[in-house]
Amino acid sequence: MAGFSRLGESWAEMGSALAGLMFMYAMFQQYMPTWILSYVESLTEKLLDYFNTNVQITFPEFSGDRMNKRSRLYLAIEIYLSGLASAHARRLKADMSKKSKTPVLSMDDHEEVTDEFQGVKVRWVSSKKENRRPSISLYNSEPDETRFYKLVFHRNERDKFTTSYLRHVMEKAKEMSARNRQRKLYTNNSGDDYSPWSSVLFEHPASFETLAMDPSKKREIMNDLKAFSSSKDYYAKIGKAWKRGYLLYGPPGTGKSTMIACIANYLGYDVYDLELTAVKNNSQLRELMMETSSKSVIVIEDIDCSLNLTGQRRKKSPKRDEEDHPVKEKEDEDKEVSKVTLSGLLNTIDGLWSGCGSEKIIVFTTNHLEDLDPALIRRGRMDNHIEMSYCSFEAFKVLAKNYLDTESHVLFDDVKALLNEVDMTPADVAENLIPKCGEDDADTCLKNLVEALQEARGEAVDEVKDVKAEPNKLQEIARMKQKVMKKLMSKLKRKHKKRN
Numbered sequence: 237m238a239g240f241s242r243l244g245e246s247w248a249e250m251g252s253a254l255a256g257l258m259f260m261y262a263m264f265q266q267y268m269p270t271w272i273l274s275y276v277e278s279l280t281e282k283l284l285d286y287f288n289t290n291v292q293i294t295f296p297e298f299s300g301d302r303m304n305k306r307s308r309l310y311l312a313i314e315i316y317l318s319g320l321a322s323a324h325a326r327r328l329k330a331d332m333s334k335k336s337k338t339p340v341l342s343m344d345d346h347e348e349v350t351d352e353f354q355g356v357k358v359r360w361v362s363s364k365k366e367n368r369r370p371s372i373s374l375y376n377s378e379p380d381e382t383r384f385y386k387l388v389f390h391r392n393e394r395d396k397f398t399t400s401y402l403r404h405v406m407e408k409a410k411e412m413s414a415r416n417r418q419r420k421l422y423t424n425n426s427g428d429d430y431s432p433w434s435s436v437l438f439e440h441p442a443s444f445e446t447l448a449m450d451p452s453k454k455r456e457i458m459n460d461l462k463a464f465s466s467s468k469d470y471y472a473k474i475g476k477a478w479k480r481g482y483l484l485y486g487p488p489g490t491g492k493s494t495m496i497a498c499i500a501n502y503l504g505y506d507v508y509d510l511e512l513t514a515v516k517n518n519s520q521l522r523e524l525m526m527e528t529s530s531k532s533v534i535v536i537e538d539i540d541c542s543l544n545l546t547g548q549r550r551k552k553s554p555k556r557d558e559e560d561h562p563v564k565e566k567e568d569e570d571k572e573v574s575k576v577t578l579s580g581l582l583n584t585i586d587g588l589w590s591g592c593g594s595e596k597i598i599v600f601t602t603n604h605l606e607d608l609d610p611a612l613i614r615r616g617r618m619d620n621h622i623e624m625s626y627c628s629f630e631a632f633k634v635l636a637k638n639y640l641d642t643e644s645h646v647l648f649d650d651v652k653a654l655l656n657e658v659d660m661t662p663a664d665v666a667e668n669l670i671p672k673c674g675e676d677d678a679d680t681c682l683k684n685l686v687e688a689l690q691e692a693r694g695e696a697v698d699e700v701k702d703v704k705a706e707p708n709k710l711q712e713i714a715r716m717k718q719k720v721m722k723k724l725m726s727k728l729k730r731k732h733k734k735r736n
């Protein structure tokens with residue numbers, strides 16, 4: 237019993253001693269001048285470092301002279317750690333930024349996670365420090381508390397973690413934010429005084445997986461795009477601006493616009509849809525180009541109709557457009573021809589190529605390759621020329637998978653044979669594959685397509701017949717003309733005889 241009471245007493249003594257120490261520490265912190273506090277802190281840290289085999293790097297949340305700018309490095313680390321945090325941390329924070337599609341998870345204060353790089357483990361700690369000096373001036377926007385991440389690793393790994401690992405973190409964060417970023421579709425049709433571009437969210441669902449195209453051609457394009465997007469250092473090494481030009485050509489409905497959406501989605505880029513006919517002149521065009529951001533696809537559709545290349549404005553997309561967009565066609569015809577000239581466009585592209593911004597793809601589309609000035613599409617300006625062609629059997633198989641969820645069917649052979657004979661655009665094939673009513677299944681849709689292809693073949697045969705019949709018709713007309721002429725001549729002769 238006496239033992240217990242002695243133990244109780246010593247606990248009580250220890251408690252009061254601790255309380256006394258804490259009180260003294262609080263007094264010390266409150267009344268000591270800041271320089272003495274900092275000195276004591278640095279001495280304590282030095283003492284601890286002496287026994288410590290770890291190296292520690294601190295990444296504060298705010299940077300800049302007035303500490304009012306969130307550090308880019310801190311934000312990148314936050315993104316990089318979000319994956320690790322959501323998998324391993326016990327206390328998390330969730331935030332939704334304007335640019336992000338989904339909430340971003342990060343470690344809560346004083347949490348830590350472990351990462352591994354080239355077989356070596358590192359520790360990331362999220363910390364918070366209260367600032368002693370309150371903000372007294374209106375202009376001093378120093379926050380009351382500062383958050384920071386601490387990277388802790390063994391001192392033997394100093395070289396690896398101060399260079400390659402930090403580069404790895406930055407690159408991964410960039411990739412992750414590109415994947416998670418809300419992308420935009422910009423247009424110059426209705427910009428305001430503040431920006432020549434207006435924008436909406438870009439949410440086109442097209443992907444290379446669903447694009448109907450020969451698979452090897454598709455793979456080639458995807459490889460080209462991937463190589464471009466990861467070639468920053470290469471472009472810098474060869475002294476060329478980090479830009480690439482694509483020319484998409486082919487009949488209406490072969491997927492040129494769809495391809496642009498695929499490119500943008502594949503690379504995670506924004507899209508700038510440049511309507512040249514709405515650009516007043518060359519200097520406005522330059523201004524627009526200067527306002528485009530990195531990681532973007534700049535598109536000029538139907539370049540042959542948008543630019544006054546020959547002094548005459550061509551009619552837009554002869555077949556499908558006239559049928560599908562009669563109103564738009566009328567509006568287009570009413571629009572004034574833009575004063576942008578070919579040389580203006582070339583100068584802007586070359587200026588864009590070598591000047592401001594980087595990581596940009598410019599795409600021209602046309603239905604009439606033969607009408608374009610060779611200077612506009614020469615290699616170096618338009619590096620990759622892609623023909624968007626009528627639907628092949630391989631392309632049809634992609635559409636059948638997309639629309640009907642079917643990879644094989646007895647009618648596939650018929651479709652294959654017909655597609656070899658008839659030119660039908662992927663847009664028309666897709667149109668025939670869409671169920672017309674709720675009860676239409678794959679059988680019905682494929683039968684519809686076969687019928688449409690047979691009909692198209694019939695029309696093509698008739699056209700050929702007409703062309704063949706044309707010479708006979710011409711002969712007939714010539715014979716009629718001769719008869720009329722003969723009659724007229726004999727009439728004239730008779731008149732002449734009578735008069736004499």
Ligand SMILES: Nc1ncnc2c1ncn2[C@@H]1O[C@H](COP(=O)(O)OP(=O)(O)OP(=O)(O)O)[C@@H](O)[C@H]1O
Pocket residue numbers: 446447448449486487488489490491492493494495553556557603624662663664666
């Ligand atoms: N290759 C393709 N793969 C998948 N879908 C396609 C393809 N081509 C066309 N389509 C379908 O047809 C529609 C029209 O195609 P799209 O507008 O991309 O053709 P386009 O070549 O740009 O035509 P235009 O020259 O008239 O602008 C698309 O919305 C898409 O549903």
